[in-house]
Amino acid sequence: MAKKRILVVDDEVGFTNLLRLNLEKDGRYEVRIENQGAKAVDAAREFQPDLVLLDIIMPEKDSGEVLADLQREPSLKDLRVLFLTATVSIKGVAQRDGTIRGMPFVAKPVEPKKLIRRIEEELNS
Amino acid sequence: MLRLDREQPTHMKTAERRDLKDSTVIRMTSVIWVLLVEDNPADARLTEVSLAESGICGFQTRVVGTLAEALMVIAEEPVDVAVLDLGLPDSLGLATFQKLHAAAPGLPIIVRSGQADGDLAIQAVKEGAQDYLTKGEGGGDLLARAVRYAVERQRIETALERERELFRTLMDNIPDSIYFKDLKSRFLRISRSQATMFGFKGPEEAIGKSDFDVFTEDHARPAFEDEQEVIRTGEPLVGKIERETLADGRLRWALTTKMPFRDKKGRIIGTFGISKNVTEIKLIEEVLERERNLLRALIDALPDHIYVKDASLRFVLCNHAVANFFGLGSPDAIVGKSDFDLLPQDLAQQFAEEEKTLLRGEAPSVTREAGFADRDGRTHWVITTKVALRDHQGRVTGLVGINRDISERKWAEEQLSALNVELARSQKETSVANASLKRANDELKEAQAKLIQIEKMESIGRLAAGVAHEVKNPLATLLMGLDYLAESSAGKGEDVAMTIAQMQEAIKRADAIIHGLLDVASSGELEIAEARLNAIIEQALVLMYHELQQKRIHIVKHLAGDLPCLRLDRRKIEQVFINLFSNAIAVMKLDGELRLTTSATAADGGRQKITATVEDNGPGVPADVLPRVFDPFFSTKPTGMGQGLGLAVARNILDMHGGKIEMSNRPEGGARVTLTLYS
Numbered sequence: 001m002a003k004k005r006i007l008v009v010d011d012e013v014g015f016t017n018l019l020r021l022n023l024e025k026d027g028r029y030e031v032r033i034e035n036q037g038a039k040a041v042d043a044a045r046e047f048q049p050d051l052v053l054l055d056i057i058m059p060e061k062d063s064g065e066v067l068a069d070l071q072r073e074p075s076l077k078d079l080r081v082l083f084l085t086a087t088v089s090i091k092g093v094a095q096r097d098g099t100i101r102g103m104p105f106v107a108k109p110v111e112p113k114k115l116i117r118r119i120e121e122e123l124n125s
Numbered sequence: 126m127l128r129l130d131r132e133q134p135t136h137m138k139t140a141e142r143r144d145l146k147d148s149t150v151i152r153m154t155s156v157i158w159v160l161l162v163e164d165n166p167a168d169a170r171l172t173e174v175s176l177a178e179s180g181i182c183g184f185q186t187r188v189v190g191t192l193a194e195a196l197m198v199i200a201e202e203p204v205d206v207a208v209l210d211l212g213l214p215d216s217l218g219l220a221t222f223q224k225l226h227a228a229a230p231g232l233p234i235i236v237r238s239g240q241a242d243g244d245l246a247i248q249a250v251k252e253g254a255q256d257y258l259t260k261g262e263g264g265g266d267l268l269a270r271a272v273r274y275a276v277e278r279q280r281i282e283t284a285l286e287r288e289r290e291l292f293r294t295l296m297d298n299i300p301d302s303i304y305f306k307d308l309k310s311r312f313l314r315i316s317r318s319q320a321t322m323f324g325f326k327g328p329e330e331a332i333g334k335s336d337f338d339v340f341t342e343d344h345a346r347p348a349f350e351d352e353q354e355v356i357r358t359g360e361p362l363v364g365k366i367e368r369e370t371l372a373d374g375r376l377r378w379a380l381t382t383k384m385p386f387r388d389k390k391g392r393i394i395g396t397f398g399i400s401k402n403v404t405e406i407k408l409i410e411e412v413l414e415r416e417r418n419l420l421r422a423l424i425d426a427l428p429d430h431i432y433v434k435d436a437s438l439r440f441v442l443c444n445h446a447v448a449n450f451f452g453l454g455s456p457d458a459i460v461g462k463s464d465f466d467l468l469p470q471d472l473a474q475q476f477a478e479e480e481k482t483l484l485r486g487e488a489p490s491v492t493r494e495a496g497f498a499d500r501d502g503r504t505h506w507v508i509t510t511k512v513a514l515r516d517h518q519g520r521v522t523g524l525v526g527i528n529r530d531i532s533e534r535k536w537a538e539e540q541l542s543a544l545n546v547e548l549a550r551s552q553k554e555t556s557v558a559n560a561s562l563k564r565a566n567d568e569l570k571e572a573q574a575k576l577i578q579i580e581k582m583e584s585i586g587r588l589a590a591g592v593a594h595e596v597k598n599p600l601a602t603l604l605m606g607l608d609y610l611a612e613s614s615a616g617k618g619e620d621v622a623m624t625i626a627q628m629q630e631a632i633k634r635a636d637a638i639i640h641g642l643l644d645v646a647s648s649g650e651l652e653i654a655e656a657r658l659n660a661i662i663e664q665a666l667v668l669m670y671h672e673l674q675q676k677r678i679h680i681v682k683h684l685a686g687d688l689p690c691l692r693l694d695r696r697k698i699e700q701v702f703i704n705l706f707s708n709a710i711a712v713m714k715l716d717g718e719l720r721l722t723t724s725a726t727a728a729d730g731g732r733q734k735i736t737a738t739v740e741d742n743g744p745g746v747p748a749d750v751l752p753r754v755f756d757p758f759f760s761t762k763p764t765g766m767g768q769g770l771g772l773a774v775a776r777n778i779l780d781m782h783g784g785k786i787e788m789s790n791r792p793e794g795g796a797r798v799t800l801t802l803y804s
Contacts, residue, residue: 012598018605025612086597108601109636111629112608 003030004123007047009040009066010055010084015108019053022112029119037062041069044076051122056085056105067103080122084108156183157276160198160207162225163237164190164214168260172208172268179269192216192224199229206233206255206276208268211245222249233279235271255279296328302379302400304331305386310352311335313395322402324373341370352383352396359385359393366403378407430507430528432459433514438480439463441523450499450530472497483513483524494531506535575780589642596639604632641770651694651781658723658735658802659684661695665702672710676717683722689733689804697778701786704771705739705798712743712796725804733804742795746788754788 006029010016013035020031034043037055044052052070056063063083070076083105106118159176163169169188176184187202189195192215198204207229211221222236233255238246246257255275258268295316296303302319306312312331320328323339336345344367351362362383369377383398424431424444432443440447440463443456451467453459464473482488490512496504511526611625666673666680673680709719720740728734746754755776772788779786785801 012602015598015602015605018602018609021609022605022612025609084601086594086601108597109604109632110601111604 003028004051005030005032005047005049006051006053006119007032007034007040007044007049008053009034009037009043010053011035011037012055019112019115023116023119026116037066040066041073044070044079045073048075049079051080051082051119053082053084053106053119056083080125082106082118082122084110156185157272158203158205159184159186159272160195160202160204161186161188162190162192162195162207162209162213163188164210164212166190168210175266176269176272179266182273184269184272190214192221195225196228199225199232204229204232206235206272206279208235208237208272210237210260211249212239219245219248219252222254223252226253231279231283233275235268235275300402302402303397304400305395305397306335306352307395308356308393309335310349310396319400322371339372341372344369348381355383355385355396356393361385362398366407367400377402377404379403428530430530431526433523433525434463434480435523436484436521437463438477438484447528480511480524483511484521486513486521489513496535505530505532507531585642589639593639593643596635600632600636600639604629607632641774651697653692653694655690656693656695656698658688658691658698658737661699662702662721662723662737665699665706668699668703669706669710672707673719676710676713677715678710678713679716679718681718681720683720685722685724688723688725688735691735691802691804693782693802694778698782701775701778701800702739704775708771709739709741709743709796713741714743718742728803735802735804737800737802738797739800740791740795740797742791742793745790745794745796748790751788751790755786 006023008016008019008031010019010033016033016035020033023029023031032043032047032049034040040052040054054063054066067081070079070081073079081103083103085105086108104118104122106115161169161172163172169190173186173188176186187198187204189198190213192213195207195209199207207225209222209225211218213221216224222234225232226234230253234249234253236246236249236254236257237260238257239260243259246254246259250257255278256271258271296314297317299316300318301316302322303316304312304319305314312334315323315328315331317328320326320331323331325331331339336348339345340348348367351365354360355362362381365381365383367379367381369379371377379400380403381398381400383396385393386395386397388394424442427444428446430444430447430450432447433441435441439461440459443459445456448454448456448459451459459467464476467473468476479491479493483491490510492508492510494506494508496506499505507528508531509526509528511524513521514523514525516522607625607629611622611629614621614625662684706719710717713719718741721738722740723735723737725733725735755772772786776786779800779802782802784803785799787799787801789797789799791797
């Protein structure tokens with residue numbers, strides 16, 4: 001069974017590196033990291049991930065725009081997105097049914113096992 | 126005396142004769158009774174005959190031969206004169222005269238003596254004998270004349286003596302000053318009382334002195350002038366009241382009459398007068414006058430109307446206040462008038478009726494308060510007292526009245542009463558206003574407190590939101606790293622595994638705090654929808670199921686079935702209950718009891734008040750802690766066990782719903798949280 005491709009878009013370099021270590025150690029995933037939001041779409045087009053873990057707040061580019069760009073990309077039609085956020089302060093997030101703009105999210109910090117469970121749920125849904 | 130009448134019935138009674146004798150010599154035409162004391166019968170007979178034949182007037186002669194007989198006769202019979210021979214069988218010489226004279230001092234005695242003892246006779250005359258005759262000298266006529274003259278002289282002397290006696294009685298006893306003065310106003314004679322007043326031993330001490338010696342100049346001078354005027358004009362000065370200051374300073378008032386003093390020929394030879402001490406009367410008068418003046422001054426000065434009316438109800442007297450009231454210049458203009466001349470007729474009639482009851486003696490006085498319009502139409506209030514006046518026989522002769530104008534007081538009272546009403550009204554308004562002000566103030570305070578609280582929570586929220594992102598990312602990195610390390614270091618010893626586990630736990634705690642802060646931050650907006658409180662509570666219980674199970678907590682529910690739908694943010698209210706449940710679970714032991722109740726009551730404005738209580742049977746909250754339990758970061762849980770934000774968030778949420786959250790201790794133990802919401 002081919003490994004699932006997971007693109008992590010997050011400006012926290014340390015976090016992304018450790019996340020990749022944990023995901024790769026699991027053995028089921030091929031992970032690519034993009035620390036600049038602006039390059040997220042290019043990276044995705046090139047990498048053709050099954051799922052994007054998208055940090056909500058990034059310095060250069062808003063995650064909303066990144067999401068929109070990704071969704072506009074024809075080659076990424078079936079792309080799934082799982083938001084990662086350290087800022088659960090976005091209005092109403094805590095009360096939403098685990099989604100932001102229709103997309104599911106995971107709050108940082110998160111244990112790798114929990115995250116993997118969520119990833120699996122998304123990939124299999 | 127009876128014997129006398131019997132023996133001499135033809136004669137007048139002694140008293141009558143004495144009266145005649147006393148009145149005037151001229152009218153004496155009756156018989157002269159002669160007692161002839163002669164021991165020589167021949168001489169006696171001769172004398173008796175010569176008297177009878179003298180023809181001068183009628184003589185009745187009684188002859189006795191001894192002094193003893195003579196003394197008996199004069200004691201019992203009305204003898205007019207005695208003719209006494211000094212040489213008697215029982216008495217000789219001057220002693221004979223002396224004894225008889227002593228026995229009857231008023232009886233004229235003519236002494237007869239022999240030629241040898243003429244000296245003796247002269248001595249007798251010196252001692253009071255009327256005359257003496259030498260026996261054998263002269264004829265019967267001489268004796269008769271001597272007898273008659275002796276009687277007449279005696280009568281005149283007696284009359285004079287009587288006059289003198291009257292005068293002396295007057296001068297010695299009358300308390301008034303009586304005086305006679307010469308042309309130079311020097312005293313000729315003064316009464317004893319005047320002498321006493323002057324401080325003299327007797328009246329004679331005044332002779333030759335004048336007023337200037339006994340009075341001060343201020344009286345002596347005008348008195349002197351007055352007397353000289355009387356002397357000059359012959360006109361008397363009658364009833365003059367004089368103020369006299371005696372030389373020693375005593376003051377006296379005298380009522381004086383001065384008359385011209387004339388001699389027999391009518392020539393003025395001085396003055397005489399009488400002066401009555403009227404000092405006491407004068408002093409009484411002065412006191413009376415003072416009292417009269419005082420009374421008058423009072424009556425005139427008092428603002429009250431004071432008046433006296435006679436029996437026909439006409440004014441006899443009134444003060445200026447009455448005159449002013451009637452607009453008349455002076456009280457004199459009122460005197461003689463009646464109320465009918467001055468007041469409206471009906472009012473005058475009313476007063477007259479009232480006053481007639483006094484005049485009829487039906488009441489000693491009347492007092493009443495009355496209001497009537499003056500000439501300008503303004504109502505005056507007068508309190509009147511009228512008292513009947515009676516004369517010394519107790520008959521009512523009129524009345525005295527006092528009217529006091531109490532208008533000012535009345536008007537002030539009316540004004541005061543109006544002001545009081547106004548005051549009461551404004552007090553009431555003020556108190557209503559105060560109450561509403563207080564209510565507004567309370568509401569304002571509450572709103573302010575809420576604003577402060579909200580502001581506080583929002584500040585925390587903004588801070589939390591800022592911090593959260595910056596803290597969560599490092600935490601996420603740490604967690605990722607630790608997890609990796611944990612996997613990688615598996616089998617490298619218990620200590621490494623334990624260290625990593627504790628670090629993971631620390632990261633979760635830090636994360637929990639950030640979550641709590643974000644809860645506070647995220648409570649700023651509500652998503653309002655219709656919801657049922659009981660359903661929210663049930664949902665919260667479901668969410669807390671695991672924790673409740675762990676501590677085997679018993680749930681006792683008394684949820685009212687008829688609660689109205691509420692408009693609220695169901696997630697936030699659910700959050701509140703979750704917070705409350707988790708606090709309750711934390712403080713209770715195993716098998717604790719969680720009691721939940723809801724109820725609805727009517728509230729203002731047709732709304733309903735919904736109350737929910739969450740009660741535990743834990744240890745309760747210390748009293749000193751109760752006021753602070755809703756403060757952010759306040760927690761009674763051990764460090765690391767709670768963030769101190771659960772109740773702060775709950776209160777924030779209730780505030781935003783216009784509700785209330787309160788915590789108290791249950792009497793039976795444990796804590797009670799009461800939520801209040803309004804429909």
